[in-house]
Amino acid sequence: MSDEEKVTPPDPSGDQPQQSETSGEKSPQSAKTEASADKPAPPRAAPSDKPSPPKAAPAKKPSITSEIAGDPFIDKIKETFGLAITEAVQTLGQQILRVNRDRYLELCGFLHDNETARFDMCTDLTASHWPERSGQEFEVVLLLYSTPNNRRIRIKAPLADGEACPSVSGIWAGANWMERETFDMFGIKFDGHPDLRRILLPEDWPGHPLRKEYPIEYRDNEWTDKHIEYREVDYDTSLIDVKYGERK
Amino acid sequence: MNVAPNNQIPNSQGLVKGMHEQEVEIAPGTLFDAEEMVINMGPQHPSTHGVLRVILKLDGETVRDLDCDIGYLHRGVEKIAEHDTYAMITPYWDRLDYVAAVSNDLCYVGGVEKLLGVEVPRRAEYLRVILTELQRIASHLLWLGTHAIDIGAVTVLLYAFREREEILKIFEDFIGARLTAHAFRIGGLWWDAYPEFDKRVRDFLKILPGRIDEYETLLNANRIWLSRTVGIGILPADEAINLSLTGPVLRGSGVNYDLRKAQPYSAYPEFDFEIPLGENGDTYDRYLVRMAEIRQSIRIIEQALDGLPEGPVMAKVPKVIKPPVGEVYFSIEAPKGEIGVYLVSDGTTKPYRMRIRPPAFINLQSLRRLSIGHLVADVVALIGTIDIVLGEVDR
Known part of the structure; x- marks a missing residue:
């Protein structure tokens, strides 16, 4: 009965601390679990074992x-x-x-x-x-x-x-x-750069795209107003102000 | 320290404006006597291999100064990557250097795998080597054909495309696409090789060496070819390094820098091959280096086919890819040079920053250094010898 719960927690957490617990208890309890395979028992034993997996989970992420x-x-x-x-x-x-x-x-x-x-x-x-x-x-x-x-x-x-x-x-x-x-x-x-000017974007383009505050979606700006004469674009304006922090 | 002379490039707009504003003065001798003339080449010009605009300052037919205007194909891939998950970014890499899509994929996928700490199965590594080397041959053949037609040898283009077609057919049956072949996934390959794959690649490798001999017969002793390439755009080794050049352009100057040997990745340490080097660093040497590289690629593919291990082609990778907080730089030897990815992960499912180290963009920078003092017609040969693809230059 308690063996069943021991099998489920190791999946999210590290296996090292879990194994040492199970190996000690395994031999006396294995006979009991085979004899009484009843379902109401697991929830009772669960709270006592639960604290160990959350502790192991944050420790698992090693810094590279x-x-x-x-x-x-x-x-x-x-x-x-x-x-x-x-x-x-x-x-x-x-x-x-x-x-x-x-x-x-x-x-x-x-x-x-x-x-x-x-x-x-x-x-x-x-x-x-x-x-x-x-x-x-x-x-x-x-x-x-x-x-x-x-x-x-x-x-x-x-x-x-x-x-x-x-x-x-x-x-x-x-x-x-x-x-x-x-x-x-x-x-x-x-x-001290000999020739510092824009290289990929037009010289009069407003803004710098790889800054985090720069939106990814299409927007009209001074440059498009000046250089694109005829334009009829139907786009979804609901997405236009998605900031970096909200992207998750 | 040996730095390329005079980094000052005049403003491109100023040059063109100047051309219109200036009143043409008729000099005593001829119309353009001792005058420098500014002309515009591209962006729609067949020899610029896409949309490259070159602004030339000429004295007669001699190039005095040159400026490249790029960015016509800018799509903002690095910005898009910050809003896409790691797996969603891979197809964008196919479209950077679109004549060597498989090589680009290997770079990005390898970078993410390094960050995740995933070990790719050996069969997948071998298949990756086979596909990237086939792609290198295809890219070099395309380069050869277009470079030759730019400087007057039309026939080679037709022959080179015939062989490239075979590779594209192999890709189509393996990957499902000819040009933007998206074969690699994070952790391995999506598909295993199809049953006739081994035979078809071997059949192709059997005919290829004879075909390369054919191209060399057409070109190596061709007087027009020699006079257009020998001694054109000579670049000494120290200047080539200082200009950050990589790939055949650098090895043509005799610098032994090939990432497959210098910092091996994938299964390359297991194969026996050589790095061809040039001696004089001119356009002809860069041609010889690329032809020799095709022969070395054949050697690598043969070894990989002989030793192709059995087993899975995909490692166990979590469905949601969340690399640990940190950063990585990973680069491979693409047909054009060192293509690299610099990934910064903030622990979420999307990269915080992805930088592409574009080989063609950085190599194109040397066009100015190579062209000054040569004729206008040589600029066409020099654009060809750098081997640029504008999809990657502009990103």
Whole structure:
């Protein structure tokens, strides 16, 4: 009878703590369950066993992010840049450094020129928008690759809304269009960029689409009024103001 | 440090406006004596492979400066992804580089699997390798045909499409689609291979090497082909790296960077193949690299067919995909270069941010560096040699 309940709880929770309980009780109770297979019994025993699964459930979600430890190169960067490196973590074996905006360009120059580092290729440059983080709404994400060492590193520089980020296109020429795209999509300005203008959207397009407050649905704006002369679109206006937080 | 010279590109609108506003002065010698002329190429131009607009500043026939105007096909895939569940996003990836849809899928699906910690069955990994390598051959054949017709060799297009058609037929029977083939799902494949799949791929691989010899007979010793490609758009290795180039464009300059070897994914460590490299970094070397890559792909597919394991093709994946809070970057070697996905998960069923690392977009950036100093006609050859697909450039 109690064996039946023991079988149901392990599904959502971890199996380790459950098994130790069952293994101890199994041998004396197995004879009882076979003899009296009656249904009203389970609800009575259920409350006593219930508290254990909810406890196990939150503990089951392991974080995939952890601090970097024992990497001499990362230690050297931490030593050189001190408090400017606010975070050095790894996710799924991928190393991420978070650096203050003031020393972001200096760190990039160091990673490019340093003899042991030699991150000679800028694989990608992008950003992400976090409206809830006041003072650090944007995050410029830079993915670097070192062809001699076959190694990757990810640099993140937090920015406030409206704050400009130093341009790395002087270090890696390939970052030129990536920074233009980031400017186009997020409105982040890059100081020292040789040619900062929109790249995918029209030059007079209002707004920056990858910001979280920008709606996904079609809307008329100054640009469409100016450039699209004849338009008869019948669309569902009920969906038009779905915010990011309400999407679940 | 070797940086591409002079990053300053004049405003594209300013250039065109300037052309209309300017009064044409008749110089003493000829009409355009010592004048720089701005002309517009595209967006509806057959050699731009889609809707690429190139604004050229010319001195006679020599290119002095160049600017690319892109974005005509912008659909906002990264924005759409923030409002779709993980499984719903995959078909959008087919439509990025629409001549190599299978490769794109592998990138996205692999990224989500890495974030979830799913282990894909070995049979699925092998089938994925077979399909992506077939796709690489198809993409390179399409590139060869269009590149050749752009610079005057019409015949090759007809032959290359004949072979590509065979691959598309294999795809159609496997996946149900020819172009936007959506074969991969998070956790494996939706369908197992059909009974004649092995035989049909082997039959195709049997005829292909002879056909590649045919193309090379048509082109390698062709004087027109050589004079249009040899020495055009030379790119040294350090500049190619600095410009973030990947794929055959980078390997044509002699840089040994192929993700299948450098950072292996899927079942690639189990196969024996080589990475072809160029020496001079010109258009002709990039052609040779791609032709050699087709031969290496044949080797990989043969090995994969020989060792194709039995078993399931789909891992156990929860119906509602909710990756843990965190982020991942995953990239593969697509026919055009390194295609990557940067996923940020906030623990919900939809990604908080999805960034596509587009190889053609980043490679197209080098067009300006390659073209300056060459003739207008060479710009056509150089657009071809970079191998762009505007669906992916504009996203």
